[in-house]
Amino acid sequence: MNKLLACLSAVGLFAAAQTVRADTLTYNNFDVGYKYTNVDVSGVDDGHGVEANITFSPIAHFFLEGGYEYINIDNAGEGHAYAYGIGGYVPLEENLHLVGSLGGLRVDTESEGGGDANDDGYYLGAKVRYDICSGTELEAGATYVDFSDSQTSWVYELAALFPVAEHLKLQGQVELNDDDDVALVAGVRIEL
Numbered sequence: 001m002n003k004l005l006a007c008l009s010a011v012g013l014f015a016a017a018q019t020v021r022a023d024t025l026t027y028n029n030f031d032v033g034y035k036y037t038n039v040d041v042s043g044v045d046d047g048h049g050v051e052a053n054i055t056f057s058p059i060a061h062f063f064l065e066g067g068y069e070y071i072n073i074d075n076a077g078e079g080h081a082y083a084y085g086i087g088g089y090v091p092l093e094e095n096l097h098l099v100g101s102l103g104g105l106r107v108d109t110e111s112e113g114g115g116d117a118n119d120d121g122y123y124l125g126a127k128v129r130y131d132i133c134s135g136t137e138l139e140a141g142a143t144y145v146d147f148s149d150s151q152t153s154w155v156y157e158l159a160a161l162f163p164v165a166e167h168l169k170l171q172g173q174v175e176l177n178d179d180d181d182v183a184l185v186a187g188v189r190i191e192l
Contacts, residue, residue: 024131025097026191027057027089033171033187037071040180047073051185055087056192063087065101077111083123095131105145121147127157135163153178159185167191 030052037047049071057063067083085103092098105121127141139159146152159173173185 024135025089025091025095025129025137027055027063027087028192030054030190030192031171031187033173033185035069035071035183035185037073037181037183039073039076040182044076045074047071051187053083061088061090063089065103075112077109079107079109081108082106085123089129097129099127099129099141101125105147107147117149119147119149121145135161135169137161137169161189 031054032050032052035047035049035051037049039045039047049069051067051069053065053067055063055065063086065083065085065087067081069081070078071081072078083103083105085101087099087101089097089099102124103122105123107117107119107121109117111117123143123145125141125143127139130138132138137160139157139161141157143155143157144152145155155175155177157173157175159171161169161171163169167190169189169191171185171187171189173183175183175185
């Protein structure tokens with residue numbers, strides 16, 4: 001009986017703490033990190049690069065976003081990707097948001113054997129952000145990507161963020177696409 005009361009008390013305290021806590025999910029962020037990509041193509045090495053993203057929320061429930069990614073694959077070449085768009089979020093609860101975004105993409109590639117290529121496209125994404133407690137956050141989502149000169153693709157991602165200082169979080173992320181390419185991102189988020 002004492003164990004049951006202790007568990008119920010703990011759950012009650014946790015629930016009370018959740019209701020008085022201020023919203024810790026922000027949309028004024030700068031993310032930067034190292035990105036490792038395992039490319040699922042025979043004879044192609046894995047890629048290494050950097051990824052940077054920024055979001056800015058001028059008004060509640062809406063944000064602007066931009067991003068840059070660089071990747072280098074030793075025996076294939078290198079690429080630069082740029083993203084720009086808008087998004088919105090709906091708080092399902094104080095610490096749980098449903099997020100949607102859409103925007104444009106630009107990719108410039110330089111292959112080892114010549115034959116540089118450029119392509120434009122768009123993306124449409126949805127994800128869920130959940131603040132577990134005190135700024136520790138989980139994100140899960142899917143993004144549809146469509147380029148004009150190449151195939152379409154879905155990208156699925158799962159991220160975890162851990163606060164290490166005021167306005168600074170460590171970030172780890174896993175991405176998987178339709179081609180079974182897997183990317184791992186390790187970086188930081190600076191809350192602006």
